[in-house]
Amino acid sequence: MQKKPNKMTIAYNLEQTISKMKESINLLEKNEQYNDAYALVCGIKSIVDDFHKNVILHVSNNSKPPKRKRKPS
Numbered sequence: 001m002q003k004k005p006n007k008m009t010i011a012y013n014l015e016q017t018i019s020k021m022k023e024s025i026n027l028l029e030k031n032e033q034y035n036d037a038y039a040l041v042c043g044i045k046s047i048v049d050d051f052h053k054n055v056i057l058h059v060s061n062n063s064k065p066p067k068r069k070r071k072p073s
Contacts, residue, residue, distance in 0.1 A: 021044060028037035 021040075025037050025040060028034070028040065
């Protein structure tokens with residue numbers, strides 16, 4: 001049996017990851033490595049866009065109201 005993910009753990013891990021990404025981007029900008037910072041941000045955006053698309057797809061599939069049965073004429 002698979003355990004449900006702990007939302008608090010996921011939120012904490014995401015906060016830590018986002019913090020590290022910000023540090024990395026700030027360091028690149030501080031060292032005037034703007035192209036590298038831009039490439040990193042674009043890569044992150046692409047990943048987030050994919051997650052967003054998948055989540056929207058799953059939410060829309062799960063939120064459809066049940067189809068009504070047609071009454072015979």
